[in-house]
Amino acid sequence: MTPKRIGRITLEPGKCGGSPCIRGYRIRVSDILSLLGAGASHAEILEDYPFLEEKNIFAALEYAAAQTQHPIVIAA
Numbered sequence: 396m397t398p399k400r401i402g403r404i405t406l407e408p409g410k411c412g413g414s415p416c417i418r419g420y421r422i423r424v425s426d427i428l429s430l431l432g433a434g435a436s437h438a439e440i441l442e443d444y445p446f447l448e449e450k451n452i453f454a455a456l457e458y459a460a461a462q463t464q465h466p467i468v469i470a471a
Contacts, residue, residue: 401461403454415458417451427455 405418415424
């Protein structure tokens with residue numbers, strides 16, 4: 396993870412129900428991921444949300460990827 400990029404993601408209890416958001420905005424990481432999953436391009440997202448930067452999209456992807464890197468415990 397790039398600390399500089401991940402710093403664009405914040406978790407605040409009173410904002411978006413505590414979901415990870417783009418710093419300073421009420422757009423969740425999951426919102427960006429849903430848009431990408433639905434086939435939206437970076438250009439389309441940036442057009443619809445002009446306050447975002449492409450670095451925010453990459454930060455959301457990097458954050459989501461980091462969330463999948465957790466240990467798996469299997470009972471013996």
